[in-house]
Amino acid sequence: MKATAGGLYAIWLREVKRAIRDRGQLIGGVVRPLLYVLIMGIGLNPYFRGEIYGEVRFVVPYTYVQFLFPAVIALNIMYTSVQSAVSVIWDREFGFLREVLVSPMSRAAILLGKILGGTTVALFHGALVLALARFADLPMTLSDLGLGLALMFMLAFALTSLGVVIANRIRSFEGFGVFSNVVILPLYFLSSSIFPLDPSLTSAQTRVIYPEWLVVLIELNPLTYAIDALRGVFIHFHQFDPRIGPAVLLAMAAAFFLIALFDFRRT
Amino acid sequence: MIAAPSPAVEIDHISKRYGRTLALDGATFAVARGGLFALLGPNGAGKTTLLHILCTILRPDSGTARIGGIDVVQQPLKARSHLGVVFQEPSLDDRLTVAENLEFHGLVYGVPRALRRSRIAEMLALVELEKWRDSLVRTLSSGMKRRLEIARALVHDSQILFLDEPTAGLDAQSRERMWQYLRSARDERELTVIVTTHYIDEVESCDRVCIIDNGRILADDTPAALKARHGHARLRVGPRDEATTAELLAAHADIATRQGDDIVLRAGGDAFTESFLARYGTRIRALSVEEPSLESVFLSLTGRELRDQAAGARERTYEFGKRGGEHTR
Numbered sequence: 228m229k230a231t232a233g234g235l236y237a238i239w240l241r242e243v244k245r246a247i248r249d250r251g252q253l254i255g256g257v258v259r260p261l262l263y264v265l266i267m268g269i270g271l272n273p274y275f276r277g278e279i280y281g282e283v284r285f286v287v288p289y290t291y292v293q294f295l296f297p298a299v300i301a302l303n304i305m306y307t308s309v310q311s312a313v314s315v316i317w318d319r320e321f322g323f324l325r326e327v328l329v330s331p332m333s334r335a336a337i338l339l340g341k342i343l344g345g346t347t348v349a350l351f352h353g354a355l356v357l358a359l360a361r362f363a364d365l366p367m368t369l370s371d372l373g374l375g376l377a378l379m380f381m382l383a384f385a386l387t388s389l390g391v392v393i394a395n396r397i398r399s400f401e402g403f404g405v406f407s408n409v410v411i412l413p414l415y416f417l418s419s420s421i422f423p424l425d426p427s428l429t430s431a432q433t434r435v436i437y438p439e440w441l442v443v444l445i446e447l448n449p450l451t452y453a454i455d456a457l458r459g460v461f462i463h464f465h466q467f468d469p470r471i472g473p474a475v476l477l478a479m480a481a482a483f484f485l486i487a488l489f490d491f492r493r494t
Numbered sequence: 495m496i497a498a499p500s501p502a503v504e505i506d507h508i509s510k511r512y513g514r515t516l517a518l519d520g521a522t523f524a525v526a527r528g529g530l531f532a533l534l535g536p537n538g539a540g541k542t543t544l545l546h547i548l549c550t551i552l553r554p555d556s557g558t559a560r561i562g563g564i565d566v567v568q569q570p571l572k573a574r575s576h577l578g579v580v581f582q583e584p585s586l587d588d589r590l591t592v593a594e595n596l597e598f599h600g601l602v603y604g605v606p607r608a609l610r611r612s613r614i615a616e617m618l619a620l621v622e623l624e625k626w627r628d629s630l631v632r633t634l635s636s637g638m639k640r641r642l643e644i645a646r647a648l649v650h651d652s653q654i655l656f657l658d659e660p661t662a663g664l665d666a667q668s669r670e671r672m673w674q675y676l677r678s679a680r681d682e683r684e685l686t687v688i689v690t691t692h693y694i695d696e697v698e699s700c701d702r703v704c705i706i707d708n709g710r711i712l713a714d715d716t717p718a719a720l721k722a723r724h725g726h727a728r729l730r731v732g733p734r735d736e737a738t739t740a741e742l743l744a745a746h747a748d749i750a751t752r753q754g755d756d757i758v759l760r761a762g763g764d765a766f767t768e769s770f771l772a773r774y775g776t777r778i779r780a781l782s783v784e785e786p787s788l789e790s791v792f793l794s795l796t797g798r799e800l801r802d803q804a805a806g807a808r809e810r811t812y813e814f815g816k817r818g819g820e821h822t823r
Contacts, residue, residue: 231604233601233602233604234601234602234603234604236601237597237598237601237602238598238602240598241587241590241594241598244589244590244594245587245589245590248589249589321584321585321588322581322583322584322585322586323585323586323587324585325551325579325581325585326585326586326599326646327602328551329549329550329551329574329577329579330574330599330602330603331571331572331574331575331602331603331604332571332602333571
């Protein structure tokens with residue numbers, strides 16, 4: 228038991244150390260939120276209310292930067308989590324995997340250590356975005372922050388597990404690059420991250436205003452609810468039932484971890 | 495009750511198939527505790543497959559394998575805690591330092607902190623890498639990496655050390671040093687070292703040699719006993735003229751083969767040499783006695799030489815199997 232704890236720590240520490248030493252990843256984690264919050268967020272801020280078109284369909288009590296902010300946290304976590312799967316491919320291709328496979332650690336412990344390591348790095352990158360909170364005019368209490376970090380942890384854990392699941396199905400680094408963009412960007416844009424669905428409308432009314440396929444895709448995307456949960460904490464605004472978000476996050480974390488474990492046990 | 499210590503490694507009718515290729519065909523042997531044991535065979539003989547089964551990363555199709563009495567299929571975690579493994583391809587994290595790699599290993603194997611510290615220092619000294627303690631592994635040469643892997647495999651209380659071709663790709667000097675480290679590790683603690691190799695000259699100094707070819711164990715004994723049983727002394731004769739050559743070939747048709755200008759006679763013993771000299775002494779310009787070598791043991795067991803073998807279809811199939819049959823998929 229003690230040995231397993233030590234082993235978990237070793238695997239976790241290795242992931243964190245490798246991430247710290249990888250400057251490129253860190254630069255990405257800093258630049259991405261700057262682009263989204265400072266340029267896209269502040270740039271689109273004045274157009275958000277819709278008065279410009281002469282018709283106010285709905286009024287929401289937040290600015291565009293505020294609305295976008297929680298989604299940028301999710302985006303940063305998403306990129307880093309899925310990227311951490313590269314280290315799974317790396318270990319496999321460069322032989323390090325064997326070192327842990329012949330060790331007395333169980334497959335579940337190895338996988339858990341690896342995913343917790345990736346989760347920690349992703350959580351850190353998500354937290355980097357919080358440093359921009361004052362540009363988004365977001366006051367934050369300590370309890371908001373704690374709750375937010377807990378939700379971010381669940382999201383990071385779920386997405387890192389998803390990254391591992393994807394990595395197990397990909398044979399090369401090149402393939403992973405393509406795949407991650409094909410997965411990350413559509414998931415992100417289809418999560419009501421950069422535009423809201425009108426919260427005052429019913430589901431049927433929403434389908435009249437927006438094309439039905441778009442609404443369906445957004446409602447099917449689990450990330451939609453994860454971002455909604457983060458919005459609930461950081462700007463106290465929900466587009467969906469507030470209970471759905473945490474439930475979806477838990478379900479995602481459990482499901483992706485179990486799939487990753489199933490794959491790993493077979494090898 | 496004190497049971498007799500079980501053998502370090504015991505395999506019983508192990509078979510493994512990759513697709514249509516039989517990699518191991520009912521292999522059976524046992525290795526006593528302590529000592530340096532070599533698994534000798536050409537590329538593709540099934541050495542690596544056997545090793546992977548013993549380190550529990552491959553499952554045998556049939557048969558049983560035990561390590562220190564523990565079945566590797568039924569209790570893989572327990573079996574692994576007694577193992578140190580050095581794979582053919584490096585399995586270090588080259589973005590971590592030398593010390594960090596060893597520390598990682600110690601933690602994963604549950605070595606207590608104080609012991610971990612002293613073991614790491616001790617093992618770095620053994621393989622002469624103290625100066626590189628804080629260097630990133632990617633800055634090391636391939637020989638140094640191999641040495642580090644040996645040190646790493648000894649950081650925990652490994653009772654059995656497996657090395658898969660530890661000297662492949664190293665220069666002669668590094669190869670010699672590698673064996674030195676292995677011998678001193680064997681002498682310093684109760685350790686059974688099992689090495690696969692296809693360099694025949696390296697196994698002369700091992701305590702026991704097991705010859706494997708085409709997935710089958712052909713012989714398993716001390717080098718001296720193998721040579722006595724399967725080896726042949728040879729007389730290499732350089733006749734002065736063609737007439738003598740022809741006469742020699744005719745007189746010893748059953749044991750003579752011609753190699754260039756020389757004739758090699760598969761015969762030995764002082765009596766034969768003396769009578770041969772008495773008869774032909776004036777008609778030859780050179781004569782040398784070649785003691786039985788493991789090379790000749792291998793030749794008589796398999797009917798071919800170990801060296802000079804190109805990668806055949808069989809070997810390529812293995813390479814494929816090694817990649818496809820495991821986690822590397």
